[in-house]
Amino acid sequence: MADLDDSNDLEIETDPIEHMKKKLKRQQWLVFGSIGVASISLISAILAIALVFIKTPNTAEIEERANAVSAELRAADEGLRSQIDTMMGTYRNTQSELQTLSQQLANLDVNDQRNVIIRVQRILIRQEQDFRDFLTALENGMYNFHMMVPHSRGWWDDYQKELLEASELSKARENYVVNLRNN
Numbered sequence: 001m002a003d004l005d006d007s008n009d010l011e012i013e014t015d016p017i018e019h020m021k022k023k024l025k026r027q028q029w030l031v032f033g034s035i036g037v038a039s040i041s042l043i044s045a046i047l048a049i050a051l052v053f054i055k056t057p058n059t060a061e062i063e064e065r066a067n068a069v070s071a072e073l074r075a076a077d078e079g080l081r082s083q084i085d086t087m088m089g090t091y092r093n094t095q096s097e098l099q100t101l102s103q104q105l106a107n108l109d110v111n112d113q114r115n116v117i118i119r120v121q122r123i124l125i126r127q128e129q130d131f132r133d134f135l136t137a138l139e140n141g142m143y144n145f146h147m148m149v150p151h152s153r154g155w156w157d158d159y160q161k162e163l164l165e166a167s168e169l170s171k172a173r174e175n176y177v178v179n180l181r182n183n
Contacts, residue, residue, distance in 0.1 A: 017098065017101050017102065017105065020094055020097060020098040020101065021098070023094055024091065024094050024095065024098065027087055027090060027091045027094065028091070030087055031084060031087050031088070031091070034080055034083055034084055034087070035084070037080070038076070038077065038080045041073070041076055042073065045069050045070075045072070045073045048069055049065070049066055049069055052065045052066070052069075121177050121178075121180060124173075124174075124177045125174050125177050125178060128170045128171070128173050128174035128177070129174065131170050132167050132170050132171065135163050135166055135167050135170070136167075138163065139160065139163050142156070142159060142163075143156070
């Protein structure tokens with residue numbers, strides 16, 4: 001008889017959805033991180049331009065540096081925008097996959113699974129009862145045989161003990177299954 005304590009076979013596996021949620025969370029942090037890096041870069045550039053204006057009174061040099069910094073900022077901004085667009089596309093794909101998985105999970109009929117489990121438990125209980133009926137019939141037959149064979153008291157007592165132990169084990173298994181069903 002299989003070990004009835006193993007309930008992993010009965011659990012609905014939600015790992016794909018949890019995995020998708022974690023993946024979405026990581027992507028959100030990457031988007032926020034990219035925005036933060038872009039903001040810091042922009043502030044740094046503005047500070048650099050401000051420092052250039054403060055330290056050097058030459059307007060041509062300042063204009064040249066400002067143009068260079070501005071070009072760098074535009075290039076960094078374009079790079080960050082393309083990364084954000086890529087991440088947002090991945091986010092949307094993951095979101096649609098998560099929605100599909102959620103719909104599939106909602107369509108699972110948990111009650112049908114419980115009904116199958118209850119039916120299997122009823123079958124196991126009935127099998128244990130039938131086994132004990134068989135042991136009773138076997139005991140009756142062996143008792144009749146014992147009565148026909150002279151001087152057979154020793155083996156009959158031993159045999160009767162073994163049948164009783166088997167019957168008690170069967171009753172214990174039945175009680176175990178009944179308790180599982182009631183919980």
